[in-house]
Amino acid sequence: MAATSTQASLLLQKQLKDLAKNPVDGFSAGLVDDSNVFEWQVTIIGPPETLYDGGYFNAVMTFPQNYPNSPPSVRFTSEMWHPNVYPDGRVCISILHPPGDDPNGYELASERWTPVHTVESIVLSIISMLSSPNDESPANIEAAKDWRENRDEFKKKVRRLVRKSQEML
Amino acid sequence: MASSSNDDDDGQGYSDFDEEDTLIELDSDDEISPAVKQNYQVLTEDAVRKIQEERIATVADLIQVPPAFAALVLRHCNWSSMVVQDRWFSDERRVREAVGLPSSGIPVAVKRNVVPLTCALCFDEYSPGQMRSAGCDHFYCRACWRGYLHAAVEDGARCLSLRCPDPSCSAPVVRDLYDVADEEDRRRYDRFALRSYVEESKRMRWCPSPRGCPLAVEYLDGEQCKETLDVVCSCGHGFCILCAEEAHRPVTCGTVREWMAKNSSESETTNWVLANAKHCPKCRRPIEKSSGCNHMTCSSPCRHEFCWLCLGDWRPHVTGVYKCNRYDVDVADHRREQAQASLDRYLHYYERWAAHELSRQRARDDMFELESALAACGADADEAHTQIGFLMDAYTQILEGRRMLRWTYAYGFYAEGAKLTLLECLQGEAEASLERLHGFAELERNSTEMDFDGGVSYFKTLAKLTKQTANYFESMAEAFQTDLA
Numbered sequence: 001m002a003a004t005s006t007q008a009s010l011l012l013q014k015q016l017k018d019l020a021k022n023p024v025d026g027f028s029a030g031l032v033d034d035s036n037v038f039e040w041q042v043t044i045i046g047p048p049e050t051l052y053d054g055g056y057f058n059a060v061m062t063f064p065q066n067y068p069n070s071p072p073s074v075r076f077t078s079e080m081w082h083p084n085v086y087p088d089g090r091v092c093i094s095i096l097h098p099p100g101d102d103p104n105g106y107e108l109a110s111e112r113w114t115p116v117h118t119v120e121s122i123v124l125s126i127i128s129m130l131s132s133p134n135d136e137s138p139a140n141i142e143a144a145k146d147w148r149e150n151r152d153e154f155k156k157k158v159r160r161l162v163r164k165s166q167e168m169l
Numbered sequence: 170m171a172s173s174s175n176d177d178d179d180g181q182g183y184s185d186f187d188e189e190d191t192l193i194e195l196d197s198d199d200e201i202s203p204a205v206k207q208n209y210q211v212l213t214e215d216a217v218r219k220i221q222e223e224r225i226a227t228v229a230d231l232i233q234v235p236p237a238f239a240a241l242v243l244r245h246c247n248w249s250s251m252v253v254q255d256r257w258f259s260d261e262r263r264v265r266e267a268v269g270l271p272s273s274g275i276p277v278a279v280k281r282n283v284v285p286l287t288c289a290l291c292f293d294e295y296s297p298g299q300m301r302s303a304g305c306d307h308f309y310c311r312a313c314w315r316g317y318l319h320a321a322v323e324d325g326a327r328c329l330s331l332r333c334p335d336p337s338c339s340a341p342v343v344r345d346l347y348d349v350a351d352e353e354d355r356r357r358y359d360r361f362a363l364r365s366y367v368e369e370s371k372r373m374r375w376c377p378s379p380r381g382c383p384l385a386v387e388y389l390d391g392e393q394c395k396e397t398l399d400v401v402c403s404c405g406h407g408f409c410i411l412c413a414e415e416a417h418r419p420v421t422c423g424t425v426r427e428w429m430a431k432n433s434s435e436s437e438t439t440n441w442v443l444a445n446a447k448h449c450p451k452c453r454r455p456i457e458k459s460s461g462c463n464h465m466t467c468s469s470p471c472r473h474e475f476c477w478l479c480l481g482d483w484r485p486h487v488t489g490v491y492k493c494n495r496y497d498v499d500v501a502d503h504r505r506e507q508a509q510a511s512l513d514r515y516l517h518y519y520e521r522w523a524a525h526e527l528s529r530q531r532a533r534d535d536m537f538e539l540e541s542a543l544a545a546c547g548a549d550a551d552e553a554h555t556q557i558g559f560l561m562d563a564y565t566q567i568l569e570g571r572r573m574l575r576w577t578y579a580y581g582f583y584a585e586g587a588k589l590t591l592l593e594c595l596q597g598e599a600e601a602s603l604e605r606l607h608g609f610a611e612l613e614r615n616s617t618e619m620d621f622d623g624g625v626s627y628f629k630t631l632a633k634l635t636k637q638t639a640n641y642f643e644s645m646a647e648a649f650q651t652d653l654a
Contacts, residue, residue: 007316011291068290069320099324114334115290115317 005065012037012063015119027123038063040072042123046162050131051155055162056169059091059126061119068115071096074126078165081157083133083144092139093129095122208390209410211403214363217373217385221366224250232257237343238276240362241268244329248370249392269332269339277304278345288313290334301349303333305340311349318342318350322357329358329365377413378406386410397422407572419649420576428579432519448507449473450480480504518582522575529571532607536564559628563610563635570603570642577645580653588653595648599641606634 016037019029026047032039040061046052057080063072074096076089084092094111138144146154212220228250229239245268246252256264262272270276282300287293290313300308309317313334321328321342331342344362347355367373367385371393376382382404388394399416401407407416409425417425446455449465451473456465463477464486474483543557577596584592609631 007291007312014292066316066320069316099321099327112336114336115313115320116334116336 008063008065008067009037011068012040012119019119024120024124026127029119029123032060038065038067040119042119044123044127044130047127047131051158052130052162055165057165059089061122068117070098071113071117072122074122078168079161081140081143081146081154081161082130083135083138083140083147084129085143086139090139091126091129092137093125093134095125209386209388209398209400211376211400212385212387214383214385217367218363220387221248221363224248228253232261234270234276235278237278237345238268238270238341241270241341241343244365244369248366249372251392269341278343279348280304280306280308282308290317301346303338303340303342303346305333305335305338307333307335307338307340309334314346314349315351315354318347318358319354322350322354322361326361326365329361374408374410374413376402376404376406377408378402378404380404380406382406416572417576417579418573419646419653420580424580424583425576428522428582431515431582447477447480447504448511450475515582518578522578525571525575525578528607529568529575532564532567532571535611536561536568539564556628559632559635560610560613563606563631566635566639566642567603567607567610570599570606570638573642573646574600574603580649584653591648591652595641595645599638599645602634602638602641606631606638609634 016029016031027042027044029040029042031037032041040063042059042061044057044059046055046057055078057076057078059074059076059078061072061074064070074091076085076091080089086092095113095117097113099113133144133147135144135147143154143157146157225236225240225243228243229236231250232239232242232253234242242253242257242264243250245264246256253264264270265272280302281298282295282302283297285294285296286300286308288295288300288310289307290309293310295308295310300310301314302308317334318328318331321331332338333340333342344358347358350358364375367375372388372391373385376384376386382402384402384404386400386402388398388410394410396411397418397420398410399407399418400410401416408414409417409422412422412425414422414425414429446457448455449467449471452467452471454467454471456467464483465475465477467473467475475481476483476486539557539560543554543561574596577592581589581592581596613627613631
């Protein structure tokens, strides 16, 4: 265990340094607490030309001791309204599912968690989730219903939380 | 009792059974136990491993891929070489795609880097030869592979269908790559591979004995066992190789499943039905009133219209004098009786199903005693040896009979009409015969000192009864294949 958790923290430190040196458009990332490399604070900027455009959404990524062999969990701390985000903020996308969750291999290989994923590739997946919700296996059923049947209501709710996120800055 | 009886004493004890004409005709040369062809074998883990390796080697030779990949293809085809032959030679490409092999050519299990590369998992640099791939072009360092393999093994049998870590690559990770894994992970991988052979094969099953048994049973007639087949593991546990439930010949797996489900839910269901449902007065189907007025219409095909309150025909409620409000003692009693009757019927079958198992368990304990007695008497006590042999045969038949009878009650609960009548007839004969045999066998068990002079006729009768009982059960089992099927 000790060996793997050292491996995980080295890898996370390396990614932290890389992201500080070469920031990526669309989000910023850092540690919640400088003494703990397993808990990250990221701020995602609502992608342009989507309902979330202009919003600043905070999320916490929590990495397991055996990262990268298991995925982190990601939870929005800012208010969020999206079919693939649980009401408590947890993000539900397939690449964050532990690989063992799908013993039959029905999910495509490219959709499962694999150790090649980094903070950057995970956040980019979340940004892409914001621009194209998947309402087939929703985490927030109400939001999925709104998205499918009552798009105006959905837009209204999202616009309100975008404004709220700007005020919180 | 038995010890005080002798040949001349026809008036008491078991003498009734001495009369030849009450018995089904016997051919005294026949074996007493029913001769069933054994179409299965019991295997230890080592034997399973050996068969698995042979099968993999054969298939590797047949489809011309290394054994590690042949194992993948076999597993994809539920470990059936016949299915491999069918699928591979009709659509090789599709099989290759399904298990992640390149669309043609001989797959390679492990490749090493020939130029310096960065490991895509830890981002460190490695010189040539230090990295490995699953035969594809995605190379990772030993430490990252070790972690990747460890995580897969931790997840269980998923490690058997592991692919290259690159999300766009489907190259399978086979046993050869586990050379870089920890020894413990390698051992666990081998174990999952072995278990998969038994668990995913349609012709094998681990012995499901509740006492824990490491043996496996393999069906030998063809690739797949298709109907109820009772097998007895070397540990003594009898089970159906098709459904893993305890041995239940002659009743089908479906009836057993339904009956077991009923037993586990019955206590709740009965209460719920009593509290919330009424039976349609015409077809007896239980009906729940979920909303609305008291005008009920039973569902198709019955369509009977009745009043929820009085359970009477609905028509008089609208055309005649409305009298639902008057308490009628007879009707209320009738309704209670109706619910009670349905419960009584279930309990009738349940009680007998459970009782035969208890009797069987007691008979089994007796048989264990006999076995040790048989072991204790040396080869010199020839006569005692033969006599205990007769008793053993009787007990074998008693155990089998109790078990079969038990399950015929599960069948009986669901049977109706002519089938029920036929079952009750055969079941009655078999049961009566078995009770006679069991009681007679227990005469000996309960007597303290056996008088062997008197015993000769006792054992003769015992053998006849055993044979007779066996015949009754065999004809009942046959009926389950034909008229009761």
